[in-house]
Amino acid sequence: MRPPIDFYFDFSSPYSYISSEWIGAVAARHGRTVRWHAILLGAANQVTGLVPPIQVPLKRDYLVRDVMRSAAFAGVPIRMPDPFPIATQNAARVFWWLHDADPQRAIAWARAGLRAYFTRHVNLADPTALKALAAEAGLEADAAEAAWNDPVWKARLKAATDAAIAVGVFGAPFIVVDGEPFWGNDRQGQIESWLANGPPRDLV
Amino acid sequence: MRPPIDFYFDFSSPYSYISSEWIGAVAARHGRTVRWHAILLGAANQVTGLVPPIQVPLKRDYLVRDVMRSAAFAGVPIRMPDPFPIATQNAARVFWWLHDADPQRAIAWARAGLRAYFTRHVNLADPTALKALAAEAGLEADAAEAAWNDPVWKARLKAATDAAIAVGVFGAPFIVVDGEPFWGNDRQGQIESWLANGPPRDLV
Numbered sequence: 001m002r003p004p005i006d007f008y009f010d011f012s013s014p015y016s017y018i019s020s021e022w023i024g025a026v027a028a029r030h031g032r033t034v035r036w037h038a039i040l041l042g043a044a045n046q047v048t049g050l051v052p053p054i055q056v057p058l059k060r061d062y063l064v065r066d067v068m069r070s071a072a073f074a075g076v077p078i079r080m081p082d083p084f085p086i087a088t089q090n091a092a093r094v095f096w097w098l099h100d101a102d103p104q105r106a107i108a109w110a111r112a113g114l115r116a117y118f119t120r121h122v123n124l125a126d127p128t129a130l131k132a133l134a135a136e137a138g139l140e141a142d143a144a145e146a147a148w149n150d151p152v153w154k155a156r157l158k159a160a161t162d163a164a165i166a167v168g169v170f171g172a173p174f175i176v177v178d179g180e181p182f183w184g185n186d187r188q189g190q191i192e193s194w195l196a197n198g199p200p201r202d203l204v
Numbered sequence: 205m206r207p208p209i210d211f212y213f214d215f216s217s218p219y220s221y222i223s224s225e226w227i228g229a230v231a232a233r234h235g236r237t238v239r240w241h242a243i244l245l246g247a248a249n250q251v252t253g254l255v256p257p258i259q260v261p262l263k264r265d266y267l268v269r270d271v272m273r274s275a276a277f278a279g280v281p282i283r284m285p286d287p288f289p290i291a292t293q294n295a296a297r298v299f300w301w302l303h304d305a306d307p308q309r310a311i312a313w314a315r316a317g318l319r320a321y322f323t324r325h326v327n328l329a330d331p332t333a334l335k336a337l338a339a340e341a342g343l344e345a346d347a348a349e350a351a352w353n354d355p356v357w358k359a360r361l362k363a364a365t366d367a368a369i370a371v372g373v374f375g376a377p378f379i380v381v382d383g384e385p386f387w388g389n390d391r392q393g394q395i396e397s398w399l400a401n402g403p404p405r406d407l408v
Contacts, residue, residue: 048262058252058374062385072404073394170262181266186390190277200276 004033005191008164008174009110010041011088011124014054014067014078015185016173017114021076022188023175024107030195036107038095039161040088041172048170055085070185077119086117086125089157090148094134096156097147112137208237209395212368212378213314214245215292215328218258218271218284219389220377221318225280226392227379228311234399240311242299243365244292245376252374259289274389281323290321290329293361294352298338300360301351316341 005027009016027034041052054063064080071078091113099106116122116133123129127145134144147153164174168181175182175191180199182191193200209231213220231238245256258267268284275282295317303310320326320337327333331349338348351357368378372385379386379395384403386395397404 050260050262053257056254058254062372062374062387065385066387069394069404069407072407073397075406077406168266170266181269183266183270184390186388189393190273193277200273202279202281203273203276 002030002032003178004035006035006037006176008037008039008169008172008176009114010039010172011091011110011113011117012085013041013052013172014080014118015070017078017118018067018071018074018076019173019175019185019188020111020114022074023173026188026192026195029192032195034107036095036099036103036110037160037164038092038099038106038110038157039164039169039172040092040157042085042087043158043161044165044169047165050170052085052171074185079119079121081117081121081123083123083125086123088124089154090127090130091124092157093148093150093153094130094139094144096160097144097150097153098139100156109137109139206234206236207382208239210241210380211238212241212243212373212376212380213318214243214376215295215314215317215321216289217245217256217376218282218322219274221282221322222271222275222278222280223377223379223389223392224315224318226278227377230392230396230399233396236399238311240299240303240307240314241364241368242292242296242303242310242314242361243368243373243376244296244361246289246291247362247365248369248374251369254374256289256375278389283323283325285321285325285327287327287329290327292328293358294331294334295328296361297352297354297357298334298343298348300364301348301354301357302343304360313341313343 007023009020023034045051053059067080068078095106095110098109113124113133117124122133131141131145135141171183173185175187177191177194180194211227213224227238249255257263271284272282299310299314302313317328317337321328326337335345335349339345375387377389379391381395381398384398
């Protein structure tokens with residue numbers, strides 16, 4: 001069994017959403033699994049001092065257009081949400097709460113949360129909306145709420161974000177294949193080629 | 205005849221270099237020509253307040269790796285230059301000097317300059333090296349030097365950069381197809397598809 005692919009995402013990142021729709025299939029085509037990592041890009045940015053491109057006013061119009069276009073090219077449904085971006089720590093804590101019992105349930109939650117925010121404008125930052133989404137996703141909603149208020153899962157998310165920063169993650173999605181880092185939804189072609197054939201010829 | 209594609213580049217931009225190697229062929233496959241625009245990304249950044257991603261220390265290691273990898277995937281030879289970035293106004297003024305007599309000669313100069321900097325580390329910011337490159341490219345080197353010192357071509361480059369900013373260019377390469385803007389070397393696939401089929405289905 002070849003080692004898993006690491007997929008770092010933030011629930012409020014549109015390019016994370018688009019790539020979340022293909023990363024599993026791409027990995028499976030090459031006999032790989034995916035280790036998903038919910039992180040807080042905002043917390044990472046506080047450490048790194050970076051601002052996500054889509055939050056730079058001058059780039060925003062272009063990038064919203066690029067998000068819509070990239071989703072359409074990928075065949076992924078999307079409606080650019082408002083408000084955007086949103087605080088995603090509660091959704092991410094639920095991810096880690098599920099993850100440490102069963103990573104597959106965490107992945108299902110991640111996909112449900114990303115789809116809800118980016119296709120139906122479910123505001124994951126709103127506790128009432130998030131509880132309703134948890135129930136819809138088959139979770140026990142009160143237990144989910146208890147988890148996102150629990151210092152254990154707060155610490156777990158912080159540790160996951162710190163670990164991501166430590167391995168060089170500075171944006172989302174960030175995908176690592178056998179130690180090779182790929183930033184962005186737009187590296188799908190390179191990732192596919194790398195999985196199939198390894199590094200391109202002439203890469204030093 | 206369908207309208208030309210606009211290709212905005214800076215002589216010091218590695219992703220501009222990579223895309224400069226495919227833009228002509230992509231356009232030709234779809235019955236298009238390319239209008240090349242040498243701009244000063246640094247001057248644009250002074251207006252916009254943006255910093256190119258590759259000049260952000262935390263991203264630099266990743267982006268240099270991505271440049272090398274993207275060039276290898278595209279089959280484009282590259283050696284990451286040092287010093288990097290460099291001042292490119294003289295090379296760009298020569299571009300406009302040639303352009304206003306014969307755009308094809310300007311394109312040939314652009315390709316020669318990008319290749320020289322990114323494969324042989326010819327420092328385009330050094331007047332002696334630039335004159336030698338001009339001679340190598342079949343230009344009259346003294347006339348090229350006179351052009352880059354001429355207020356006429358200084359103003360021409362400034363006007364070209366201002367015009368680029370006015371249409372929303374904030375990075376390089378920046379490629380506009382029938383009014384649709386594409387930023388970055390990594391939009392080749394979308395550009396090809398757009399040229400062949402127009403907008404993707406479901407793009408609103």
